[in-house]
Amino acid sequence: MTTFINVSELADLIPNGAYIAIPPEYSFVPMELVRGLIRRNTKNLSVLCVPIGGMAVDLLIGAGCVKQIEAAAVSLGENGLAPRFTDAVVSKKIKMMDSTCPAIHTALQASEKGVPFMPLGGIIGSDIQAHRDDWRIVDDPLGNGNGPILLLPAIQPDFTIFHSPLADRSGNVWVGRQRELLTMAHAAKQTLVTVERITDENLLANEQTAAGTMPALYINAIAEAEGGAKPLGLTDCYERDGDAIRDYAAQAKTDSGFDDYLAQHIYTNTQQAAQ
Amino acid sequence: MNYKPEELLISVAASLLNTPDIQHVAVGAASPIPGAAALLAQKLGGGELDVTIIHGSANNTFTDGGRELFDCAGQGRVHAFFLGGVQIDGQANINLVGTGNYPDLERRFPGSFGSAYMYFTVPNVILFRPEHSRRVFVEKVDFISAPGVSDPGIQRTGGPKAMITGLCLMSFNAEKAQFKLESVHPGHSVEEVLDNTGFEIDIPENVLTTAVPSDEHLKLLRAEIAPEIAKTYPGFAASVFNIKSAA
Numbered sequence: 184m185t186t187f188i189n190v191s192e193l194a195d196l197i198p199n200g201a202y203i204a205i206p207p208e209y210s211f212v213p214m215e216l217v218r219g220l221i222r223r224n225t226k227n228l229s230v231l232c233v234p235i236g237g238m239a240v241d242l243l244i245g246a247g248c249v250k251q252i253e254a255a256a257v258s259l260g261e262n263g264l265a266p267r268f269t270d271a272v273v274s275k276k277i278k279m280m281d282s283t284c285p286a287i288h289t290a291l292q293a294s295e296k297g298v299p300f301m302p303l304g305g306i307i308g309s310d311i312q313a314h315r316d317d318w319r320i321v322d323d324p325l326g327n328g329n330g331p332i333l334l335l336p337a338i339q340p341d342f343t344i345f346h347s348p349l350a351d352r353s354g355n356v357w358v359g360r361q362r363e364l365l366t367m368a369h370a371a372k373q374t375l376v377t378v379e380r381i382t383d384e385n386l387l388a389n390e391q392t393a394a395g396t397m398p399a400l401y402i403n404a405i406a407e408a409e410g411g412a413k414p415l416g417l418t419d420c421y422e423r424d425g426d427a428i429r430d431y432a433a434q435a436k437t438d439s440g441f442d443d444y445l446a447q448h449i450y451t452n453t454q455q456a457a458q
Numbered sequence: 459m460n461y462k463p464e465e466l467l468i469s470v471a472a473s474l475l476n477t478p479d480i481q482h483v484a485v486g487a488a489s490p491i492p493g494a495a496a497l498l499a500q501k502l503g504g505g506e507l508d509v510t511i512i513h514g515s516a517n518n519t520f521t522d523g524g525r526e527l528f529d530c531a532g533q534g535r536v537h538a539f540f541l542g543g544v545q546i547d548g549q550a551n552i553n554l555v556g557t558g559n560y561p562d563l564e565r566r567f568p569g570s571f572g573s574a575y576m577y578f579t580v581p582n583v584i585l586f587r588p589e590h591s592r593r594v595f596v597e598k599v600d601f602i603s604a605p606g607v608s609d610p611g612i613q614r615t616g617g618p619k620a621m622i623t624g625l626c627l628m629s630f631n632a633e634k635a636q637f638k639l640e641s642v643h644p645g646h647s648v649e650e651v652l653d654n655t656g657f658e659i660d661i662p663e664n665v666l667t668t669a670v671p672s673d674e675h676l677k678l679l680r681a682e683i684a685p686e687i688a689k690t691y692p693g694f695a696a697s698v699f700n701i702k703s704a705a
Binding site: 254257258264289292309360418 | 487488490513514515520521522523524525527528532554555556560561563564565566567568569570571572573574575576577578579601602603604605608609611612613614691692693694
C-alpha cells in the first residue's frame with residue numbers, strides 16, 4: 184500500500200545508517216528529498232550510485248550525511264570533478280567502494296531475481312576487482328571451458344529513492360525508459376518517490392503508459408514536490424540548470440564555500456519544502 | 459579553412475569509425491569530442507552507422523535503462539567505443555580512478571565508469587586523451603581501471619585498437635602489447651611525441667602527418683553536428699562551436 188505524504192515526512196522515513204540507492208545524474212534524481220535528508224541532519228548513510236553519482240551524492244557527502252559510497256564514478260559531468268567527493272575520498276572522511284557500471288547493474292539484478300550472486304564477464308585483471316574482497320573469481324562452474332568468471336554478491340539497498348514527473352492516485356509512478364529505476368525498486372527493501380504532480384488517470388489503464396510505469400506494488404511512499412529534481416534536469420519537464428550547477432561546482436571547492444552554498448540553497452528553503 | 463584543435467581530433471576520430479567492421483558506435487559519459495566524431499562519421503557514412511550517445515535522451519535509442527549499453531556490448535552489438543584515462547601506460551592499461559597508491563590516493567578522479575567491462579567486449583576501443591604529457595602517458599599506471607591485454611584463457615572479444623592524443627594518432631598491437639605511432643598532427647613532431655611519452659612506442663621509418671579536416675567536413679561539423687552535440691554537451695558546444703543549445 185503506497186502512502187502519500189510530504190517531502191519532509193518522506194525524509195523522516197530514512198533513518199541514520201540507511202543504505203540508499205540513487206539514480207544517475209541525467210534525470211530522475213530526487214534533489215528535494217536529498218535536501219530534506221540534509222535538513223534533518225541524517226547521518227552515516229551508505230549510498231549506492233546506480234551506477235554514477237553527481238551533485239546529489241556530492242551534497243550529501245559535503246553535508247556530513249555519508250559514511251560510505253559505492254559507485255562506478257562520481258563527477259559533475261561537464262562541470263568537472265565532484266569537489267566534496269574527491270576531498271572526502273582523499274582525506275578518507277568516507278569509505279569509497281570503487282565499482283564499474285555493469286557490476287552495479289548486475290548485482291542489483293541478482294537481488295531483483297532473489298539469487299545470492301550473479302556472474303559478469305570482463306573485469307578480470309582490473310584493480311577494481313583486486314580491491315573488492317566481496318567479489319570472487321571462479322573457474323567456469325559448469326565445466327564448459329569458458330575460463331574464469333567474476334561473481335558479484337547481490338546488492339539489496341534499504342531504500343531506492345528517485346523523482347518522477349508523474350504518479351497516479353493508486354501510487355503507480357511513471358519511469359519512462361529509465362528502466363534501471365525498476366531494477367532498483369525491485370532490488371531494494373523499500374522505494375520512496377517524489378513526483379512533479381499526481382494525476383487522476385490510472386497509468387496502468389492504458390497499455391502505452393503502463394509500459395513505462397512502475398506499479399505501486401514496489402512503492403512505499405510518494406510525496407509531491409514540484410521542481411523536485413532541480414537544478415538537475417527531468418525528462419520532458421525541465422532541462423538541467425547549467426549555471427546553477429556551475430555555481431555549485433565553484434562554491435563547493437572549499438569547505439567555507441560549500442557551507443555558504445548550504446546556507447543559501449538548502450537551509451533557507453525549509454519552509455517552502457514543507458508546504 | 460582554419461580549424462580548432464578539437465575539430466582536428468573530431469575529424470581523426472571520425473575517420474577511425476568509417477570502416478565496414480563498425481556498424482554501431484556507442485559513446486559514454488563525459489565524451490563530447492568522441493560524441494561529435496560519432497555523429498560526423500554517421501553523416502559521412504550516409505546514415506549507415508548507428509550511434510548511441512548514452513548521456514541523456516538525445517541520440518540515444520536505448521529503452522532498457524542504464525544496463526542496456528553493457529548488455530548490448532556483451533552481445534557483441536557495440537563495435538566501437540571510446541575510453542580515456544587519467545593515466546595510460548604502454549600496455550594500454552588505463553587508470554580513471556586517481557594517482558597515488560590506492561586506496562591512499564594523492565589525487566582522486568571520478569572513477570572507472572564501465573571501462574573494465576567495455577574494454578573486454580567492444581572490439582574497437584579508441585583511447586582518447588588530448589593532453590599528451592608524461593604525467594598522462596606513464597610507464598605503469600597507478601591503478602588499472604581496465605587492463606589493455608589479458609592472459610590467454612580469459613574470455614575477451616574486445617580491446618584497444620587506437621589512441622588519439624593532442625599530438626598524434628597511434629595504433630595498438632595486442633600481441634606485442636605495444637603502441638605504434640601512425641601519424642603526427644600538423645605542427646608537431648615525432649621528437650615532441652617521444653619527449654612527452656613515458657613509455658616505449660614502435661616508431662616506423664616514415665611517420666605520416668595527420669590529415670587535416672577538409673572544408674566540407676568542417677562545414678558539416680559546424681552546421682549540422684554542433685547543434686546535435688549541444689543537446690548532450692551544451693558547455694562544449696558553446697565553447698568550441700559558439701552555439702547556444704536550444705535544448
